[in-house]
Amino acid sequence: MNQKKEEFLAYLQKQKEACLAQARALTEEDRKDESGVYKAKANIYDIFAMLYRGAEKGAAGDEKKLEQVFLKNAETIPQNWNKAYERAKQHQDAARILLEEAKLAAAEDIMVNYKQIIGI
Amino acid sequence: MTETEAIKLFKCLADKSRLQILKSLIQEDMYVDRLAGRLNLSAPTISFHLKKLEDAGAVESRKEQYYTMYSIKKEVFMTNIIDIIKEESTEAELQAEREREYRDKVIQAFFEYGKLKSIPSQRKKEKIVLEEIAKSFEPGRQYTEKEINLIIADYHDDFCTIRRDMISERILEREGMTYWLAEKKLPD
Known part of the structure; x- marks a missing residue:
């Protein structure tokens, strides 16, 4: 199990670095606004890593509890982004749509990979 | 073109994706999906x-059947840069x-989608927010307290504080239970 946990955290770190590299490349190409979206996306991988580590600490070795707490938080937190996305769509707020969509896409990608790595 | 408009336009143009969009639009008017396909974005x-280009005055849009078509505002790009540099503004302007x-x-920071997020604690900022809300009142019309509350409640739940502060800032005048917009002109 420890190996899977490490694998999941390594995946989050790798994705974060990939987003930051993409953000740097976009800045160098004079696409600063799009670069900002990748920075926000990188932040999401960081948030989920913190969530996972927090759940791991709280679970104190109880694998079932770790999974329950992490899945609950991973479901709850993007709900606000989803609400913000719907509100932005309703008000045709193009900047917010772009940002919230990127955050939600990252959250979805994380959950697909979590289930694959941990084996749910 | 004013100095602020010129800065906004130049800032907007300093982006590779936006320049590519303009390069496509100079050829012909296009809708979002077509531009997305062409530019691989x-x-x-x-x-x-x-949206940024439209706000900066570089493009305009029109509805065409199911699509919103975008076109470049050529006249903006025909402006001579020397003329922009030479343009003089008075200190008052x-x-x-x-x-x-x-x-x-201030308005951008405190309003979101037409709702007031919070009442500013700084008086100068609060006055701006109150003046913005006051644009919903018709000049010369008399309102009951209930009508005033209903209009303010569209912006924020704490309509009592806002109504009272509008009176103390002399944005609204009151006599008994009747309210009206003070005669001074609200800023644009």
């Missing part, structure tokens, strides 16, 4: 850039411009 990314920018900043 997502539709939300294109919409975002188009510059001051008015600065005040307008400050107001816009």
Whole structure:
């Protein structure tokens, strides 16, 4: 199990670095606004890593509890982004749509990979 | 073109994706999905850039059946840069411009989609927010307290505080239970 946990955290770190590299490349190409979206996306991988580590600490070795707490938080937190996305769509707020969509896409990608790595 | 408009336009143009969008639009008018396909960017990314270009006055849009078509505003790009540099503003105009920018900043920070997020604690900022809400009142019309509350409640739940502060800032006048907009002109 420890190996899977490490694998999941390594995946989050790798994705974060990939987003930051993409953000740097976009800045160098004079696409600063799009670069900002990748920075926000990188932040999401960081948030989920913190969530996972927090759940791991709280679970104190109880694998079932770790999974329950992490899945609950991973479901709850993007709900606000989803609400913000719907509100932005309703008000045709193009900047917010772009940002919230990127955050939600990252959250979805994380959950697909979590289930694959941990084996749910 | 004013100095502020020129800065906004130049800032907007300093982006590779936006320049590519303009390069496509100079050839012909296009809608979001077509631009997305041509430039290999997502539709939300294109919409975002188009909004910025539209705000800066570089493109305009029109509804065409199911699509929103975008076109370049050629006259903006025909402006001579030398003319922009030569344009002189008086100190009074510059001051008015600065005040307008400050107001816009405060309004953007405190309002979201037409709702007041919170009542500013700084008096100067609160006055700007109150004046913005007061634009919903018709000049010369008399309102009951209930009508005033209902209009303010569209912006924020704490309509009592806002109503009272509007009176103390002399944005609203009151006699008994009747309210009306003070005669001074509200800023644009």
